[in-house]
Amino acid sequence: xxxxxxxxxxxxxxxxxxxxxxxxxxxxxxxxxxxxxxxxxxxxxxxxxxxxxxxxxxxxxxxxxxxxxxxxxxxxxxxxxxxxxxxxxxxxxxxxxxxxxxxxxxxxxxxxxxxxxxxxxxxxxxxxxxxxxxxxxxxxxxxxxxxxxxxxxxxxxxxxxxxxxxxxxxxxxxxxxxxxxxxxxxxxxxxxxxxxxxxxxxxxxxxxxxxxxxxxxxxxxxxxxxxxxxxxxxxxxxxxxxxxxxxxxxxxxxxxxxxxxxxxxxxxxxxxxxxxxxxxxxxxxxxxxxxxxxxxxxxxxxxxxxxxxxxxxxxxxxxxxxxxxxxxxxxxxxxxxxxxxxxxxxxxxxxxxxxxxxxxxxxxxxxxxxxxxxxxxxxxxxxxxxxxxxxxxxxxxxxxxxxxxxxxxxxxxxxxxxxxxxxxxxxxxxxxxxxxxxxxxxxxxxxxxxxxxxx
Numbered sequence: 001x002x003x004x005x006x007x008x009x010x011x012x013x014x015x016x017x018x019x020x021x022x023x024x025x026x027x028x029x030x031x032x033x034x035x036x037x038x039x040x041x042x043x044x045x046x047x048x049x050x051x052x053x054x055x056x057x058x059x060x061x062x063x064x065x066x067x068x069x070x071x072x073x074x075x076x077x078x079x080x081x082x083x084x085x086x087x088x089x090x091x092x093x094x095x096x097x098x099x100x101x102x103x104x105x106x107x108x109x110x111x112x113x114x115x116x117x118x119x120x121x122x123x124x125x126x127x128x129x130x131x132x133x134x135x136x137x138x139x140x141x142x143x144x145x146x147x148x149x150x151x152x153x154x155x156x157x158x159x160x161x162x163x164x165x166x167x168x169x170x171x172x173x174x175x176x177x178x179x180x181x182x183x184x185x186x187x188x189x190x191x192x193x194x195x196x197x198x199x200x201x202x203x204x205x206x207x208x209x210x211x212x213x214x215x216x217x218x219x220x221x222x223x224x225x226x227x228x229x230x231x232x233x234x235x236x237x238x239x240x241x242x243x244x245x246x247x248x249x250x251x252x253x254x255x256x257x258x259x260x261x262x263x264x265x266x267x268x269x270x271x272x273x274x275x276x277x278x279x280x281x282x283x284x285x286x287x288x289x290x291x292x293x294x295x296x297x298x299x300x301x302x303x304x305x306x307x308x309x310x311x312x313x314x315x316x317x318x319x320x321x322x323x324x325x326x327x328x329x330x331x332x333x334x335x336x337x338x339x340x341x342x343x344x345x346x347x348x349x350x351x352x353x354x355x356x357x358x359x360x361x362x363x364x365x366x367x368x369x370x371x372x373x374x375x376x377x378x379x380x381x382x383x384x385x386x387x388x389x390x391x392x393x394x395x396x397x398x399x400x401x402x403x404x405x406x407x408x409x410x411x412x413x414x415x416x417x418x419x420x421x422x423x424x425x426x427x428x429x430x431x432x433x434x435x436x437x438x439x440x441x442x443x444x445x446x447x448x449x450x451x452x453x454x455x
Contacts, residue, residue, distance in 0.1 A: 077209035084208045084251035088260060088294075092250040095289035096243060098317045099282060101352055102310040106282065107238040120230050120238060121157045122191040128225035128278055131187055138188035142181040149173050154190035159199065161233040170196060175206035179213040186218075191227040191241050198222075198244035202251050216254045219245065220263055224278045240280035246287070264291045268299045285310040292318035292328070300328055309346035316340050316353055335373040342379040347399045354385040367391065379403065 111120060126132070135154045139147045149169055160166055174182070174197065185197050201207040201214075227241040246267075250260065267279055267287035279287075288303045288311050303315030319332030330336060334357060341353040358368035367390050369375075374386070380400040387393040 077212070081212045081253070082205045082208040084211060085253050085260075086251075088250040088290075089202065089247060091290050091293045092247050092286065094321075095286045095293060095314060095318065096247075098289060099285055099310055099314055101348060102282060102285070102313065103237045103239065104235065105348060107236070110238060119157075120236075122230065123228045124189050124191050125225040125227040125278075126189070128227075130221065130225060132189045133184065133187045135188035135190035135193060138184045142177070142184040144173075144181065145176070146173070150185065150193070153196050154188060154193040156192045158230045158232045159192060159195045159239075161231065171200060171204055171206060174200050174210070177210075179210065182210060183214065183218060186222065191229045194227070195229045195231075195239075195241050195244050198241070198248050202244060202247035207248075208251065211248060211252050212254065214252075216252065216259070219249050219252060223249070223267065223283070226278065226280045240283050242280050242283040243286070246283055250290070261291065261294060261296055264294075265296070265298055269302060281308045282310055284308070285314040289314040289318040293321060295326070297328060300331065304340070309344075309349045312340075312344060312346070313349045313352050316349075317356060320356060338373045338377050338379075338382060341385070342377065342382050343402045345402055350381060350385055350399060351388070354382065355389055358386070358389050 107120070114120065124132075133141070135151075139151060139154070144150060150173060153166075153170060177185075182197065182201075186194055188194060201211045222245045223242045225242060228238050229241060231237050231239045249263065264287045267284055268291055285308065288299045288306075291299045292303070292315060300315060300319070303311055306312055306315075316332075316337060319328055320337060322329045322332040337353055337357060341350045341357075344350050344353075354374065357374050358370060361368050361371045361374070363369060370386055374382070377383070381402055384393060384399050388395050
């Protein structure tokens with residue numbers, strides 16, 4: 001019994017050594033039960049607590065250790081962080097959706113230029129001054145546990161919003177990633193992958209939590225590119241990847257107060273050259289409209305005079321949503337909008353503005369009936385546009401040309417004929433605007449927009 005009693009004392013670290021010295025099965029069973037009880041959590045808790053206490057730093061070391069541990073833990077994602085700036089995101093969505101006709105026209109124009117049998121696909125803007133990675137390298141550096149689903153999205157030709165199974169699977173994959181891994185994916189030269197990740201950051205709860213961990217400068221820098229993707233939703237549309245980036249930036253709550261408005265002003269008002277503001281014109285139009293809907297007046301005048309039709313339409317539509325009593329309420333009143341529609345040289349702008357006015361008017365047997373300033377207008381351009389919205393006339397024929405309008409600089413003359421200098425300056429400005437409008441309207445597709453690489 002002396003031998004057996006010594007074995008039943010506090011067991012050593014290796015239970016198998018005990019079993020080797022026990023002669024019979026009965027003794028083995030008894031010892032096994034006692035050892036199991038000795039190694040249970042309640043039995044070991046005092047010893048483990050003492051061991052942890054001995055290792056724990058004290059005094060200043062304890063505070064430093066606690067701070068280090070806190071820095072290593074991911075920030076707790078509260079409901080407010082997960083939701084983000086919902087108001088700004090709604091403003092973005094409204095401003096972008098207002099331009100549906102322009103997205104559709106842009107897609108149709110590029111499709112018309114496609115070689116026979118070609119299908120629209122994503123196009124990567126390799127000229128953007130961003131630190132791109134080959135998508136295979138970005139996946140390798142991200143060290144994903146399961147990279148197959150992400151690689152499949154990188155190879156996809158469309159952003160498929162009608163495939164909920166794909167979106168749920170992608171959500172399960174992305175919510176496991178660290179901010180560093182997400183950043184690597186967002187640097188991949190695969191526009192469809194980037195669009196999916198930015199969309200996830202802008203629209204999901206887990207994406208909202210991840211968005212709070214990304215560097216604000218990284219998000220804003222990602223706007224300076226013109227890559228395109230094909231979005232399958234209610235319609236098939238070409239959409240700039242920057243659209244998804246801007247939605248994510250609108251949702252982000254990072255940055256000092258006013259940082260979002262400062263970004264929108266840079267996007268809207270900085271001249272559109274490759275070195276300072278390489279932003280797609282449709283994304284720029286959305287930024288103009290967001291500024292106005294957020295109560296900023298800086299982009300109203302330059303927006304209404306902008307050479308790109310989508311910008312002029314976006315600004316006018318945003319003015320129509322102005323709150324009663326606001327500083328620019330009169331600019332969005334029906335008489336002012338009818339005036340803008342009558343004199344805008346773009347048929348699509350005229351049709352869009354008149355369509356919005358008719359949408360707010362009553363209908364008889366499904367036919368919209370003009371009211372107020374729209375009904376009182378005798379402008380042939382306006383009358384023809386109303387007829388088209390009512391189902392009459394040829395929708396493919398050009399509208400009547402706008403009536404001549406006196407340039408503001410000439411109208412400001414107190415009396416007499418305008419000076420030659422003033423007239424020359426106004427004519428030069430109008431010519432320059434028309435040239436820039438033509439250049440932007442013919443915005444050539446990037447190489448690779450079609451599946452055979454044609455442009």
